[in-house]
Amino acid sequence: VQLVESGGGLVQPGESLRLSCAASLNRFGSNFMAWYRQRPGKQREFVAGVTPERSSRYAEFAKDRFTISRDNPKKTVYLQMNNLKSEDTAVYYCHGGLLGWNEDEGYWGQGTQVTVSA
Numbered sequence: 001v002q003l004v005e006s007g008g009g010l011v012q013p014g015e016s017l018r019l020s021c022a023a024s025l026n027r028f029g030s031n032f033m034a035w036y037r038q039r040p041g042k043q044r045e046f047v048a049g050v051t052p053e054r055s056s057r058y059a060e061f062a063k064d065r066f067t068i069s070r071d072n073p074k075k076t077v078y079l080q081m082n083n084l085k086s087e088d089t090a091v092y093y094c095h096g097g098l099l100g101w102n103e104d105e106g107y108w109g110q111g112t113q114v115t116v117s118a
Contacts, residue, residue, distance in 0.1 A: 001025055001107050002022075002107075003022070003094045003095070004022045004110070005019060005021050005093070005112040009113075010116075011114075011115070013116055013118055014083055015116075017081050018081070019092055020078055021109055022076050023075050023107075024075065025096050030098060031096040031097060031106070032096070032098070032100050033049065033096050034046065034047070034050070034095045034096075034101045035093070035094060036103070037088075037093065038091050039090040042090075045059065046101065049101045050068045050070050050077065056068050067080040067082075077094060081114070084114075086118075089116050089117070091112065091113050093110075094108070095109075
């Protein structure tokens, strides 16, 4: 099983990025997919998640700026990030699991770096 993130990079404050996560998960459509991030010197934190039924949940800091979506035929989950701020600088990780957004089970990608700096 592989989860491969892409789309990270260096952007200026106020700009946008779209992260992608291609997942070679069996029964992708049955997985709860999520994005987490780890900022420098901080613990990993939940960013956004999408259920198999396409319901979504967001961390408070992500509401109104980030949008998670999934394309089941492509086995891909996306994170559209708008109006990026310097505090969004982090390594962003994709996670997939069958038992909800449970960090202790499922699969993780290797991460993609997002740097927001003027």
